[in-house]
Amino acid sequence: MSVLGNKLPFKAFFVLFILICFTLIIEGSFFSFIFARSMVPDLLLIIVVCLAFLWGEKKGIVLGLICGFLQDLFYGPAIGFFSLAKMISAYFSGLSSREIYKDQIFGPMLTVFLATFVHEFIVYFLVELFWGNKFSFFFALDQIFIPRALYHLFLTLMIYPLLYRAEQKSYFYPLSGK
Amino acid sequence: MNPSVWRVVAILGVGVILLALSLVFFTGEDLAHVNLVKDTFLTGFSQVQGFVARLGASTAGFFQGIFDFRNLQEENKELRKELAERENLRHQILELQKENYRLRGMLDFKERTEYELLPAEVIARDPSNWFETITVNRGALHGVKKNMPVITSQGLVGNILKVSRTSSRVLLLTDSRRAVSALVMRSREPGDVGIVEGSSGESASLRMTNLPPEANIQPGDTVISSGLGGIFPKGLVIGTVLETGLDQYGLLQQAVVLPAVNFNRLEEVFIVMDFPHENEEQEAEGHENEG
Numbered sequence: 001m002s003v004l005g006n007k008l009p010f011k012a013f014f015v016l017f018i019l020i021c022f023t024l025i026i027e028g029s030f031f032s033f034i035f036a037r038s039m040v041p042d043l044l045l046i047i048v049v050c051l052a053f054l055w056g057e058k059k060g061i062v063l064g065l066i067c068g069f070l071q072d073l074f075y076g077p078a079i080g081f082f083s084l085a086k087m088i089s090a091y092f093s094g095l096s097s098r099e100i101y102k103d104q105i106f107g108p109m110l111t112v113f114l115a116t117f118v119h120e121f122i123v124y125f126l127v128e129l130f131w132g133n134k135f136s137f138f139f140a141l142d143q144i145f146i147p148r149a150l151y152h153l154f155l156t157l158m159i160y161p162l163l164y165r166a167e168q169k170s171y172f173y174p175l176s177g178k
Numbered sequence: 179m180n181p182s183v184w185r186v187v188a189i190l191g192v193g194v195i196l197l198a199l200s201l202v203f204f205t206g207e208d209l210a211h212v213n214l215v216k217d218t219f220l221t222g223f224s225q226v227q228g229f230v231a232r233l234g235a236s237t238a239g240f241f242q243g244i245f246d247f248r249n250l251q252e253e254n255k256e257l258r259k260e261l262a263e264r265e266n267l268r269h270q271i272l273e274l275q276k277e278n279y280r281l282r283g284m285l286d287f288k289e290r291t292e293y294e295l296l297p298a299e300v301i302a303r304d305p306s307n308w309f310e311t312i313t314v315n316r317g318a319l320h321g322v323k324k325n326m327p328v329i330t331s332q333g334l335v336g337n338i339l340k341v342s343r344t345s346s347r348v349l350l351l352t353d354s355r356r357a358v359s360a361l362v363m364r365s366r367e368p369g370d371v372g373i374v375e376g377s378s379g380e381s382a383s384l385r386m387t388n389l390p391p392e393a394n395i396q397p398g399d400t401v402i403s404s405g406l407g408g409i410f411p412k413g414l415v416i417g418t419v420l421e422t423g424l425d426q427y428g429l430l431q432q433a434v435v436l437p438a439v440n441f442n443r444l445e446e447v448f449i450v451m452d453f454p455h456e457n458e459e460q461e462a463e464g465h466e467n468e469g
Binding site for chain 1: 301302303304305306307308309311313354355375376377442
């Protein structure tokens with residue numbers, strides 16, 4: 001990759017935009033048809049949390065907001081719903097990265113595990129606030145929050161190394177700040 | 179007579195007999211006793227011939243196999259490729275057969291229904307656990323409008339939630355934001371109207387609530403839309419009653435309803451295009467009945 005190429009910001013935006021759109025499409029139009037509802041992973045959340053972990057909380061907030069906004073456009077009940085949830089999850093992920101080594105997988109795994117709880121809790125709270133949930137909180141905790149968080153924990157094992165390598169190769173420069 | 183003369187005579191005799199037999203044999207004379215000899219001879223000979231031929235063939239095959247090893251490998255590769263292609267084709271045919279079966283059912287339903295139906299394909303589902311929506315490949319360009327009912331030949335699916343140019347989002351019956359006014363098809367008593375909504379828990383069942391305690395409802399009954407909500411036409415099948423009981427306060431009846439539509443396997447649906455006009459009439463009828 002040329003040095004000049006790395007300095008072009010639109011290239012990083014393009015890579016990121018394609019990654020987000022591809023993830024959203026594959027979630028809704030592929031995984032949703034082949035997996036049971038409870039087994040469809042929120043790949044976008046994993047990507048947002050991992051990138052926020054690599055880039056820090058400020059960039060994480062913006063990334064979370066953009067990804068959540070696109071998810072709201074594709075699938076959300078109203079604009080701002082997933083934007084808020086992903087933004088806050090990314091913020092906490094960015095904060096946690098200050099104290100954790102980025103070149104080891106356990107940090108991001110734990111961060112994704114906790115961020116999934118934060119994300120799902122915010123969505124649960126908003127649904128409860130606007131329409132009321134058909135799940136009780138403890139049922140949701142037992143049947144949705146915990147299984148999904150564990151599921152995401154293992155998926156991070158596969159996704160984080162790819163993003164870390166892309167980060168090392170400056171695919172996201174200058175968004176990543178490296 | 180001199181023994182040497184006897185020997186010459188014997189040799190000549192055997193020679194003459196063999197010559198005669200050979201002549202008969204090769205000229206194909208149809209003599210029974212000669213044929214017996216011929217058959218015996220040929221049968222024995224053919225066994226040996228067969229054995230030798232098999233041995234030769236297998237030996238030749240063995241050496242041919244060694245010589246053609248490379249060709250065999252390539253041929254094997256080609257055959258494997260061909261097999262994979264055929265397997266792929268077989269899956270495609272099976273998939274097309276299923277699609278054909280579904281589309282035939284839909285066509286049949288479209289012909290016998292009274293509504294103007296627009297077929298649509300499901301292109302996406304909400305991947306989150308919180309909302310029950312699907313996206314179909316028909317939008318404003320095809321005349322789709324918000325709140326239009328969505329059905330299949332099995333029953334009610336939901337209604338149009340959002341419309342974009344070439345696609346629309348459908349709010350399914352199982353979503354917590356959706357509730358449908360419904361009644362029991364068997365009795366059709368106007369007073370026995372309840373509300374069907376998504377059930378709590380992971381099960382795919384629905385819940386019919388707010389039924390009067392004296393409502394005539396029992397397991398096995400078919401639940402249909404009442405048409406009172408103003409969005410769905412009257413008479414669309416929602417599902418079958420699995421069990422009934424009193425609610426938590428013991429004041430009203432409720433029922434668990436198994437949806438007629440398998441929401442996890444939706445691939446094609448119909449959008450009811452001409453309902454709003456009939457809706458007004460049915461609402462008027464509903465008010466008249468109530469009155």
